[in-house]
């Protein structure tokens with residue numbers, strides 16, 4: 752009896768979830784990346800934009816935010832720290848003023864440190880063409896690289912259906 756009731760509730764939830772999914776189809780908040788530290792919304796799947804670097808140590812595909820084959824690149828900085836980085840056309844990050852050309856992972860681009868606009872933790876870098884200025888360039892020529900480990904996937908619908916690890920045999 753308990754199991755029957757439980758499956759009935761599950762079916763009801765599935766119907767409710769598919770309804771939510773349909774009605775909020777264009778809502779950017781359904782799937783998004785959050786700052787792992789504070790929960791601020793950082794990016795959504797529409798902002799994925801792959802920029803291949805010739806200096807990546809490794810490059811592979813993963814399903815992120817329900818989007819298959821999103822490219823992740825492994826980079827190493829001069830201090831030998833390694834980062835798994837996903838690139839976006841833009842993101843909700845604060846880009847620091849100072850631009851650096853040293854050790855740029857994207858030839859022809861300089862980088863600026865980017866941090867979470869809420870908790871200020873380091874999330875990645877903004878890349879812009881060398882000699883970038885708003886007279887001769889547009890924001891479309893810039894992109895953002897974010898360290899995957901500093902993000903958390905926020906899946907409003909799918910997370911409800913996930914089986915907790917403790918229930919798996």
Ligand SMILES: [Zn+2]
Nearest residue numbers: 786789867870
């Ligand atoms: Zn944050």
